[in-house]
Amino acid sequence: MASIDSQNIGTPHETRPFRAHGHMDIVTLGDFTLGKGTFEPGWRWSDDVKPIVGTDSCQVRHTGICVSGSMTVRMDDGTEATVGPGDVMLIEPGHDAWVVGDEPCVLYDTGVAAYAKPQ
Template sequence: MTGLVRKNFASPEETRPFEADKGKVDLVSLNAIPVGRGTFEPGWRWSEHVKPIAGTDSCQASHVGLTLSGRMHIVMDDGEEMEFGAGDLMVCPPGHDAWVVGDEPCVVLDWAGYGDYAKR
C-alpha cells in the first residue's frame, strides 16, 4: 500500500480542451485512478464539442460525478433525461448527449468517466 497522496487541480497532470474553446477536462491520477474536473462553458454540447474528438454517435463514457456549479442537461439514447445542478451527484451510463443549461459554466468532478474522455 502506498502512503498519502495529494493532488490539486491547480496543477493538473493533463488538460484536454474541447472543440471551439467550449471548455476542458483537467486530470489528475490518484494511485492510477483518473479523476477529472470538467469545465463546460455556456453553449457547450457533447454532440458538437466532444463528438468530433470521440468519433462516436453519443458519449460512451460512464460517469460518476459531482456537479460543483452550473447546470447540465443529459439525454440518454433511449430518451430518458435529467438535469443536474450544483451539489447533485450523478451516475450516468454510456449512451448519452449533454449540454450546458444557462449562462454559467458547469463544473463537474468525475471519478469514473474522464480517463479517456476527449482524448485525442
C-alpha cells in the same frame, strides 16, 4: 507499505480542451483518475467532444458531482435529466449532454480516464 500521493486539481497532470466551450483538467494518482470539467455556455457533447472521439454518443460512464451551473443529459433512449449544484451523478454510457443557461457548468468526475481523448 502504506503510501500517500496527492496533486492539486489547480495544477492538473493534463488538460484536455474541448473543440470549443471549455476543457477537462485531469489528475491521475495510480489507478485513480479525477477530472474537473469546465463546460462553458454553449457547450454540447455532440458539438464539442464527438468530433474528438468519433462515437455517435458519449460512451463514458460518469460518476461525480456538479458544483456549479447546470447540464442536461439525454440518454440514447430519450430519457433526460438535468444536474445542478450539489447533485451527485451516475450517468451510464450512451448519451448526449449540454449546458443549460449562461453559467459555466463545473463537474468533478471520476469517469474520465478516457474522456475527450482522440481515438
